[in-house]
Amino acid sequence: MQHGSGVLDDASAGVAVRDARREDLPQLLAIYNHWVLTSPATFDLEPLASEAWERWFESHRDPGRPVLVADGRGSGDAGGGLLGGAWLSAWRVRPGFAHTAESSIYLHPDAREQGVGRMLYAALIERARSLALHTLIAVITPPNPGSTALHRGLGYERVGLTREVGWKFERWHDSEIWQLILDREPRPGEREAGR
Numbered sequence: 003m004q005h006g007s008g009v010l011d012d013a014s015a016g017v018a019v020r021d022a023r024r025e026d027l028p029q030l031l032a033i034y035n036h037w038v039l040t041s042p043a044t045f046d047l048e049p050l051a052s053e054a055w056e057r058w059f060e061s062h063r064d065p066g067r068p069v070l071v072a073d074g075r076g077s078g079d080a081g082g083g084l085l086g087g088a089w090l091s092a093w094r095v096r097p098g099f100a101h102t103a104e105s106s107i108y109l110h111p112d113a114r115e116q117g118v119g120r121m122l123y124a125a126l127i128e129r130a131r132s133l134a135l136h137t138l139i140a141v142i143t144p145p146n147p148g149s150t151a152l153h154r155g156l157g158y159e160r161v162g163l164t165r166e167v168g169w170k171f172e173r174w175h176d177s178e179i180w181q182l183i184l185d186r187e188p189r190p191g192e193r194e195a196g197r
């Protein structure tokens with residue numbers, strides 16, 4: 003696997019991880035909307051329209067809010083094309099939370115359990131490190147064994163549970179909060195403050 007110019011490329015798997023481009027949006031939206039319709043992994047309740055997805059992409063133009071995609075380059079069980087996307091969003095909007103981001107990932111259903119999620123999410127974490135973010139938060143609706151294994155395998159820890167915060171498919175869902183601290187080095191001021 004090579005690492006250069008922000009792109010991870012696993013030639014053996016025929017999958018490249020790269021920044022999303024505008025022309026990826028229809029395939030990425032189809033993947034996301036599949037999970038909107040079938041899973042409480044997202045609490046969007048209705049498929050998003052392309053205009054809303056364009057606005058979402060615009061809100062990720064900031065380099066601090068990257069959207070990465072796994073590009074199958076015409077091969078694989080998912081029929082080639084886009085295998086999935088992963089992105090960073092604001093965790094909370096107040097300025098003091100600027101060193102924290104929320105990480106998200108959604109794959110084409112046929113691209114699962116082949117290592118694509120791990121490859122894509124590892125690249126997102128690397129990007130977060132290069133952005134000097136301090137910590138990533140992921141929100142998992144249990145049970146989600148694939149997502150749980152992915153996050154645990156990449157070093158996230160389950161740090162919290164909020165009960166019955168989401169309503170979808172005619173029932174309440176809990177949310178688990180998972181966290182990865184990216185840099186254990188103290189930030190300016192922390193050492194002096196004895197933290």
Ligand SMILES: CC(C)(COP(=O)(O)OP(=O)(O)OC[C@H]1O[C@@H](n2cnc3c(N)ncnc32)[C@H](O)[C@@H]1OP(=O)(O)O)[C@@H](O)C(=O)NCCC(=O)NCCS
Binds near residue numbers: 115116118141151
């Ligand atoms: C969650 C998701 C991104 C995982 O991606 P993936 O490509 O299937 O995962 P990988 O093949 O890279 O596997 C990563 C790890 O999870 C494990 N895993 C994957 N699917 C699993 C499953 N269904 N049950 C148990 N373990 C699973 C793998 O064995 C691997 O473990 P390891 O690191 O110990 O080897 C993918 O299943 C997905 O898009 N799901 C639907 C959307 C979703 O739930 N997104 C997450 C929202 S929080």
